[in-house]
Each structure stands twice: as C-alpha cells, then as structure tokens.
Amino acid sequence: MWRVVGHPGAVRLLDRSLSEGRLAHAYLFTGPPHVGKTTLATDLFAAVNCGSPEPPCGECSQCMHVREGRHADLLHLGVAEEEGRKAIGIDVVRDAAHQANLNPFEGRYRAIIIEGAEHLTEEAANALLKLLEEPPERLLLVLLSASPDGVLATIRSRCQRIDLRPLAKSAVAEALTTRWEVPEVTAGELASLSAGRLGWAVRAWEDPGILETRDRRLERLTAAAEGGIEERFAYAAELANLLPQQRTAVRETLDLWAEWWLERLEAGIGGEMNGEAPGRGELLQAVRDVLRTQDLLDRNVNPRLALEALMLALPRASAER
Numbered sequence: 001m002w003r004v005v006g007h008p009g010a011v012r013l014l015d016r017s018l019s020e021g022r023l024a025h026a027y028l029f030t031g032p033p034h035v036g037k038t039t040l041a042t043d044l045f046a047a048v049n050c051g052s053p054e055p056p057c058g059e060c061s062q063c064m065h066v067r068e069g070r071h072a073d074l075l076h077l078g079v080a081e082e083e084g085r086k087a088i089g090i091d092v093v094r095d096a097a098h099q100a101n102l103n104p105f106e107g108r109y110r111a112i113i114i115e116g117a118e119h120l121t122e123e124a125a126n127a128l129l130k131l132l133e134e135p136p137e138r139l140l141l142v143l144l145s146a147s148p149d150g151v152l153a154t155i156r157s158r159c160q161r162i163d164l165r166p167l168a169k170s171a172v173a174e175a176l177t178t179r180w181e182v183p184e185v186t187a188g189e190l191a192s193l194s195a196g197r198l199g200w201a202v203r204a205w206e207d208p209g210i211l212e213t214r215d216r217r218l219e220r221l222t223a224a225a226e227g228g229i230e231e232r233f234a235y236a237a238e239l240a241n242l243l244p245q246q247r248t249a250v251r252e253t254l255d256l257w258a259e260w261w262l263e264r265l266e267a268g269i270g271g272e273m274n275g276e277a278p279g280r281g282e283l284l285q286a287v288r289d290v291l292r293t294q295d296l297l298d299r300n301v302n303p304r305l306a307l308e309a310l311m312l313a314l315p316r317a318s319a320e321r
Contacts, residue, residue, distance in 0.1 A: 034199030166196020
C-alpha cells in the first residue's frame with residue numbers, strides 16, 4: 001500500500017511502470033515543500049524491493065525496513081553547510097556514486113534519494129551527471145526539488161519528471177483525522193492553513209512552534225504590506241540575507257504572502273468600497289507578482305533586486321479590517 005496521500009496520477013504511473021517492468025533509472029519529483037515527495041520516493045523504493053504481487057505491501061521485511069528508515073540499500077542525501085551556504089557538495093555525491101556501484105546488500109535494488117536537488121553545487125551536479133550517464137543496473141535514483149529550474153538542465157533531461165501538486169483541503173483534513181487522529185475541527189483549521197501540503201499540516205500538529213513561526217512571518221509581512229517604502233526595502237533586505245542559508249524559509253514566506261493577498265481578494269477587502277485600498281485587479285496582480293518573484297529566485301537572479309522590485313510593485317494595503 002502506498003503511504004503517500006493523494007497524487008493518484010503519479011501513483012498510477014509508477015504502478016504501471018512497475019507492473020510492466022519499465023521503471024526509469026532516475027526520477028525527478030517536483031512540488032512545494034512537504035507536499036509528499038519524500039514519502040512517494042520511499043514508497044517507490046519499497047515497491048521495487050517488495051516481493052508482493054501488488055507492491056508495496058507495507059508488511060514484508062523490505063517494506064518495513066524502508067518505512068522504519070533502516071534499509072541497508074537506501075542512501076538519503078540532504079542539504080548541509082558548504083562553505084558558508086546550504087548545499088550538497090562534491091564529496092557527498094562522490095561517496096554516493098561509489099556506493100551506487102556496489103551490489104545491493106539487503107534487497108534487489110539500491111536507491112539514492114536526493115532532497116533539495118537544486119542545492120547541488122556545480123561540481124556535485126557534474127559528478128551526479130556522470131552517474132546518470134552510466135547508471136548501475138540495480139540503482140534507483142530519485143531527485144526531489146521544490147525549485148526544478150535550479151537543477152542542471154542536463155540532469156533534468158536524464159530523469160523522468162513527476163510533478164506533485166498541492167492537495168485539496170478536504171484531502172488534507174481527512175488524512176489528518178483518519179491517519180493522525182487529529183480532532184475534526186483542528187484538522188479543518190490546519191488544512192486551511194496548509195496550502196495543500198499535508199506534511200506541513202502534520203508537522204504543525206506535532207510541533208506548535210510551526211504555527212508560532214507562521215504567525216510571526218504573517219505579522220512581519222503584514223507590516224511591510226501596510227508600511228512605506230523604507231519598511232518594505234528593509235524587509236526585502238531581510239529576506240535576501242536569509243536566502244543563501246534558508247531558501248525553504250524564504251519560499252514559505254513568499255507562499256504565505258501570496259496566500260495573504262489572495263485571501264484579501266476572495267474576501268472582497270478594499271476595492272471600490274475604500275478609495276485607499278487596492279481594487280480587485282491590483283490584488284490579483286499582487287498575487288501574480290509574488291509568484292513571479294518566487295520563480296525569479298528559483299532561477300537564481302539577484303535576490304535583493306528581485307525582492308526590492310516586488311516591494312515597489314505591490315500596492316499598499318490598507319490597515320483597515
């Protein structure tokens with residue numbers, strides 16, 4: 001049984017590939033943070049080693065070891081501090097490439113799952129490219145990325161790409177109540193705040209600090225939206241300085257800001273009722289501007305300039321409620 005919630009198209013595609021023996025040697029799973037990429041990747045690794053007629057069964061030793069994080073043939077790489085910034089460096093990839101060429105120890109396949117593949121250094125990306133060009137027969141390579149444009153184009157071209165979209169609020173709420181036994185009212189509230197990211201909702205349920213961080217970010221960006229140009233530029237500088245080490249935090253902040261403007265649009269705040277408040281067209285454009293800025297940051301443009309341009313483009317929000 002696949003543990004990942006939602007994403008039926010991705011599950012059907014992988015199921016079919018498994019049953020027909022046409023599994024790709026490398027995949028690129030894309031989507032927002034906490035949308036299910038890691039769960040889908042580990043499910044896939046369990047499935048290729050599972051002996052059940054309908055893998056992954058979730059009950060055999062192979063499936064259990066994968067889900068408990070103790071399968072000997074699974075190597076999970078993530079972002080670390082590299083020369084003052086968050087990155088996946090050459091030494092990590094070289095070691096992974098060496099292990100990839102060893103025979104599987106416990107199962108039929110080895111797997112390398114790379115979280116945050118957009119953070120591969122140039123040297124690490126080139127080393128990974130060599131592995132993709134001559135992949136070992138019994139290796140499954142899965143790259144995970146919230147910013148696929150930041151992954152080397154030659155690497156993307158050698159992977160089968162599967163995009164994971166945010167879930168419906170109802171799907172998030174149902175999963176919270178049935179799998180994590182979250183009270184129905186709380187599940188609904190978390191689902192509304194999650195932007196379709198079940199992983200975020202689960203973390204927020206287990207760690208109250210997640211919601212506290214969200215509230216602080218919301219307070220800060222609200223002040224910037226209602227403030228003057230000096231306050232906005234100060235906020236732009238603050239986010240730009242965070243970006244090298246905390247790219248996910250900046251992405252989550254921009255996601256939150258897009259939601260903030262969209263909520264004002266949906267609630268009909270401002271518009272023709274108040275000449276000082278932005279109208280519907282301006283609110284819609286504000287959402288587009290935030291999303292466009294996020295795309296520019298994913299493409300590694302100058303973060304300070306991109307964020308300052310955003311601050312100049314956004315309308316000033318009325319403090320009235």
